Amino acid sequence: MRYILLFILFSIVTFGQKKANLSQEIWVDSVYNQLSFNEKVGQLFMVAVYSNKNEAHNKSIDKLVEENKIGGLIFFQGGPVRQATLTNRYQAKAKVPLFVGIDAEWGLSMRLDSTYRYPWNMTLGAIQDMKLIEKTGNQMGKQSKRMGIHFNFAPVVDINTNPKNPIIGNRSFGETKEIVALRASALMIGLQNEGVFATAKHFPGHGDTSTDSHHTLPVVKFDKNRLDDVELYPYRELIRNGLASVMVAHLNVPSIEPRENYPTSISYNVVTNILKNELQFNGLIFTDALNMKGASNFKKPGDIDLEAFLAGNDVLLFSENVPVAIKKFNEAKDDGRLTEQRLAYSVKKILAYKYKANLQNYQPIALDNLYKDLNKVEYDALNYQLYEYAVTVVKNDKKSVPIVQLEKEKIAYVKLGNDTSDVFLSQLKNYADVTEITSKNLDSVLVQLQKYTKVIVGYHKADGAWKNHDLTFRELLWINQIAKQNEIILTFFTKPYSLLGIKNFETIDTIILGYQNNEIAQTVVPQVIFGSIGSKGKLPVSIDDYFKVGEGIETLAIQRLGFEMPENVGMSSEILTKIDSIANYAIEKKITPGMQILVARKGKVIYQKAFGKQTYENESPKVKNTDLYDIASLTKIIGTLPNVMQEFDKGNLELETKLKNMLPVFKGSNKENATVLDMLTHQARFQPWIAFYKSTLDSVKKPSLNYYRNRPSVQFQLKVAEDLYLRTDYNDTIIKIIANSDLLPKKQYKYSDFPFILFKEYLEKENGKSLDYIAKNNFYTPLGATSLTYNPLRQFDKSVIIPTENDTYYRHQIIQGYVHDMAAAMQGGVSGHAGLFSNALDVAKVMQMYLQKGNYGGREYIKEETIQKFNTCYFCKDGNRRGVGFDKPQLGTEGPTCGCVSLTSFGHTGFTGAMTWADPEKEIVYVFLSNRTYPDANASNRLSKENIRENIQKVIYDSIVE
Template sequence: MKRFLFSIGLCTGLLFLITNCSSSKVSNPVPVSTPKTEVIANQVAEQPDNETYIPIPKADRKNFFPETALETHWVDSIYNQMTFDEKVGQLFMVAAYSNKDTIHTNAVEKLVRDYKVGGLIFFQGGPMRQARLTNNYQSMAKVPMFIGIDAEWGLSMRIDSTFCYPFNMTLGAIKDLKLVEKVGVSLAKESKRMGIHFNFAPVLDINTNPKNPIIGYRSFGENKVNVTEHAIALMKGAQGQGVFSTGKHFPGHGDTETDSHSTLPVVNASLDHLEKVELYPYKRMFDEGLVSVMVAHLNIPSLEPREGYPTSISPNVVTNLLKNELGFDGLIFTDALNMKGASNFRKPGDIDLEAFMAGNDILLFAENVPLAAEKICMAYQDSLISDARLAQSVKKILRYKFKAGLNKYKPIEGINLYSDLNPKSNESLQYELYENAVTVVKNDGNILPIKNLNQKIAYVKLGDDTNSSFVTTLKKYTEVTEVSETNIDTLMTKLIDYETVIIGYHKSDKTWWKSPELTVPELQIIDSIASKKKVIIDCFAKPYSLSRIFNFAEIPGVIVSYQNGDIAQQVSAELIFGAIGAKGLLPVSINNTLKAGDGITTQKLNRLGFATPESVGMSSEKLKQIETYAQKAIDGKMAPGMQILVARKGKVIYQKSFGKQTYEGDVKVKNSDLYDVASVTKMVATLPNVMQVYDQKKVALETTLGEMLPLFKGSNKQKITFKELLSHYGRMQAWIPFYKATIDSTTKLPLDKYYRKMYSEGFTKRVSDSLYLRDDYHDTIMKQIIQSPLIDKKEYRYSDFTFIILKQYLERVMGRHLDELATNNFYKSLGMNNTLYNPLTRFDKSVIAPTEIDTYFRHDVIQGYVHDMEAAMEDGVGGHAGIFSNAMDIAKMMQMYLQKGNYGGIQYFSEATFADFNTCWFCTEGNRRGLGFDKPQISGAGPTCGCVSMSSFGHTGFTGTMAWADPETDIVYVFLSNRTYPDSNLPNKLSKENIREDIQKVIQDAIIEK
């Protein structure tokens, strides 16, 4: 860096500005001792990337907004028409609020009308209010004004009802700079929509001091290269859309421990350090075409020897360093002049004059414009300010007003303002940002992702903010128990049976400036748990939060999620269970333990994740039509309520519940509620086990039923092949009402010969709360199936016999009951913890939708007991019915099928086996069925909308359920309802009205990317 002669007295500084001459070099700058800092700051100083950056020639710098002849003509024309007072007015950008009263509004109007201020910086308020005020103020301006805003993480930093992007520190963890550029693009589009020309961002401060009270999250990190590259990406996105970026806070606010809003921070850094670290981003940003710079209120002795003299009013800093040494010729803003870092030094009016004379172009948040304008006028009259100096700033301002399109000013249009400011693409981008930002910094023993779901996992919350999205998402993968207790001994007792404990530390994003440090009691809790259990700690706060943890060595898993918003929580939970892999890099160091740049990639298991429709090429607007059909079904008494889920490309993009459990009740359906899925049981309980047996070559396509089950030898069914059986092509009857033989034909009451009202020896098969069937009745059922006649013609005939028989086969060949097989072979490892037979063994009746008021067999409300009568007579465990589940769990099984037998890193059966089962073996004979799977209709009526691919597969259920997957579009669709309530004998209006199929059509139509 060139060593300028720093002016000691004010007069010398003013003389410099009047003459506008170059500075002289000195060989002995004022010596400054290097301050003592924590290890983290020293680490940055020792970074190998601290070389001096050599800027390119000014002529070669990128220019987003090149000057044109038309621009020069307009600027000169406007300037020449201005009075002196109007020119001075252009120097001021004053504060405006849209949430204040008419006194404030009138005051701003007066400044616009009478003092011809050049710009407004908006603070708190709302979009529509600000738009109206902007239009009003602009209508009064002789020359349209600049509108600026601090929107470092989005307009939401100042305006309600707008989108909040991640903080800069979160973005600093992202390696993919194209994503950061996308943020810049989105920020700019929203700014333009609000008539905003300047976004006072990006922050270029390098947060080398963890105790920095005002920068912190606002910085991209502590590494100058990382900060610079992210800032350039953000700027490119914004300025590429025509919105001006402002680098701040020059020359660097990162290494401070005080807030310039309340005092004047001191930066005791040497010239050499400033050149290599703090100024590095500015040099590179200037070469990349940065439009403007904001100068901070700082006390930097190595740049300004006058004691306590703010950089914002220092000619040495603004003119000598920024303009002359660094060659910056863009717009220069002061930081807000009402901040104590400036206002404590000089009174309003005086501070404005000094700031302008130091070389600033725009005086931000002037507290007293009339007085400041008068002071500038007096300085002009006293020849302290020349015509050339005034023209330099005012013409520069006018040039950028032309570049902003203010030569053809148009008011803000109010129509669709809110929707334009909150496009669906924003949420999709947000997911993508956090998927790339969340950082794993410790993964001892590959504890992440959690592969084994057959373990007891607990969650313990620390911090004072919400955690519901995190916990809800964790529980979508497996059973996770929340354990809450402030007493450590009691807490450890409650955790005694748990193998892994996830500790979430949750601090509010709304109080980002507050210290995020863990309290001593919280640190003691972490230490106690870590000494006994496998711990994963997930920090939803600044990385610095972890700096006080006693013993990192005892914690195998450490995740930094940076912020505590819903999407951050969801994404982090996905990472824990492997739906995504970790990609982020730590932007700042945490003591000596973790260094900036640390980050461990983790394995991505192909478990379902979560995203927005737009993230996977679908339209959320189109998917809203699902609600119309759901409401139609409820209003038409086709079903009292339902769950609907859509996933694409491994991401759940739509999951909603509608209506109530019953028409007359007030219990609303929740996503976690359980439904009797009826015949979907075939596909989620029996079929996957059959596929494993087939995969193990225990049965083949041509194996006969007589070979599979000896009890069928000699029967009319012994030659039915495995392939025919699963294709419903074995000429078997559809079903037999087995229960009717066990009830009185007149009273419809259960016969004492077969039932007892209480559990007793020989009568242990529970069919309802107070009804138990005799144990040997299964043999009677099988005998009736064996002896049943075959239909005359060999044609497709859907039959429950198929899966009743397959249950018998599986239990014989595997030596275990079907419910055990389904749970142990699939549900536990798939994380289907809400899927089971006989749900009342684990769940309260209140979370299970009732299926019918039975007046013909059990004479009771059927809730928590399988609706299908035969399955009920099998102690609730049928091969064709009996499973209770929710849409999320069913989606996991369907995703496993879609992934050809693979889920969560486990290959349940081979791809070849799935291909065999998803083949329609008898299509040429008019049979659409695969092996166990239903397939789209070949002609005429069928189970689908007729708009899915022929490679798609699924099943429907009598209670009003449907689960379908399409490999070609990579979509899973689940619909669960209790349409049979209150009376299953009523016409099936859900089916007749094609509600499930119409929703499937909506899903297909919502695909944007084919």
């Protein structure tokens, strides 16, 4: 029975194929028989068209279509809508639907503005995952098909064995036949699976030439055996995998065409004997552009077209004079050089491919949403992956990459080259405190670099396939001298051949190739340097005898936050844009002047934006992602709690440890038996808050001289605001007030700042250091959270710190750079419940560390079991949703989140308008920072009333698509 079913299935498939072939044959014969001789000849020509030229050019193409019945168009420079409009125009005038082709080796942007650009072939040559390259072909095919394009004149299968090749270079996948064949096959399969024909070029091989066939006829001196073994190898592989077409180059190859200076494109031996007969290629054969000097210098227009056709080519590309060429074809028919059989062979093949392209059912290109369709976010998502897999570490002698122990490093950055490096530098600063050295004097640079442990040197040149990326003498001198003095990480955003200028690699510790100087490459390379991702790329070419093709050091990924497209972590960019609408609404309605919003998933930041201004004033600067906000009560879980957890890991604390054993001052008080668990779950019966500052004001509600001075002294050291210093001993008073305060009537959940104020006292007593020092050294510096700090004016300019309030009741000034919380201010800006300033990214680093069970950047900060212990809701059954220090999702309708998060999620909110939340089940970190308290902290909290933060969180969860 099984064999009967297989036979039936085979019969059905075979019948379907025969039926399709018969339909094609009928259509081809029908069209062919309706054409005159000249019209048949016209089908052989694919003429050059531009969508950025004037109407005179357009009309000249109209004439060729209408009068000479040309078979196709190859589009060059222009724009997508203009090209699509012209395509529709010319197709409407054609007797037989036109072929449309384009050179889109790295995407349509090779020719068209406002279209998508993929990496050069040589960048793809470093990638080891062929599925990614096939997917690149898929996307290129979709974009071409959307534009009504039938042929993408790609992939280039030239094997670039000559580093000085002026025209191939980055257009080649690499220097070995295997590298080229594998990647070209993958790209071809991707293209053709989308119904767009791939064209392998430049036959028989343009990789080992030192001249450009656009300007002259390059010479290839290899013998036939070498050509068979190397240059023709990729063609065999692609033909075996179903290659649709081949483009023949204008080359002088004496070993296969003995006539002196005779171009391969018009050589019968090359086109017919080798390509058709030896390689058994039955697809379409294109000439390279016939206007190129490699061909046009040999014969005049018309003559060169005829010679190319007689050699065996099917399609004559970029003919300079179609009417003259048709005349030459007529002459050849008359004198017997051109037979009807030869003409029919190519014309019917062309028509057959038009049928395969579904041109028998031609439909005009829809112009609606064309730009959007050609620039989908999924294309960016793939591009990120391509660069992530391409980045190649070719040298890493001291294991400098990834940089692990940030607290031991002092890192500088020096830029070389004449192109932008802004994204690279900003991304480096996302990981560590990196200082840019900008002096133009080498001696000055060397002096400045003496205090740095590592120097990252970036070489940035304009991202053009044919641009000169060679190092200058000055640049080589700088690299050499810096490398002699410092541990150097040399990063190249250029083609790998740039390394050829370096003759002394011994002093260079680390070399990384990013291949191209664009935003994605500049985003990805820092992730390799700091270990967010590991390097996976391999060299597609050799660098003299120093680095061999195929070499590449795989570095480790060490669990640091990286940067990625949402689609690559199972989220939708389109849905996430709804966050922008909510944020802009909040600003428009003056719910808050501005904000930072960050979303990370699976260890990747996929959304990071700043909105609005620092204040409502017109002249106020716009908020940047690097600006610092007062994060208020987020301090509890970002500053105090991680250090408390470390005390658990040391064995110094347990959940049942009592306050009297932590702070002896509380022995004999009504709070002496309060446990760590009760305090951190806010059910220790503590008062929620006491306005400590009120008792320090005079009769007119201004800071009393009994407690404050305008200048610091030994007795007045606690700076609470600009030119306002509190008595040095007042912190003891705060602790005594807490100790003497009444307890609430019964044990139940009541949020209080007191436990965290007391834990600050405990941590400082236990460690003999202030909390700001403890937190910085235990967490912020090694995490690379460089903006997380108490008292930010000690290290940051005031302009990058967001104002929090216009204080009219205590300090009587704009609060900017000083903690908003009055109690924290009275403790000198360092408290356990408030005091921290940060940007959203650095808050996310701490939350990601929690999400990764206490690990981050290759280090364990907190034990996994301790994280679990603190992220447990011990009293949910009693109506207390709190974890141990962490806030948890709502019970019933009351709570801080959207109601869409998992029960294992945790986080906190802050009075100034801050919120952060982490969800282990969905691997999400969410950070929202704002200054909703500006200018009036006592105004209605519309941020909460209108659920701005919660609505944004809901969008985040709605955007999850897997």
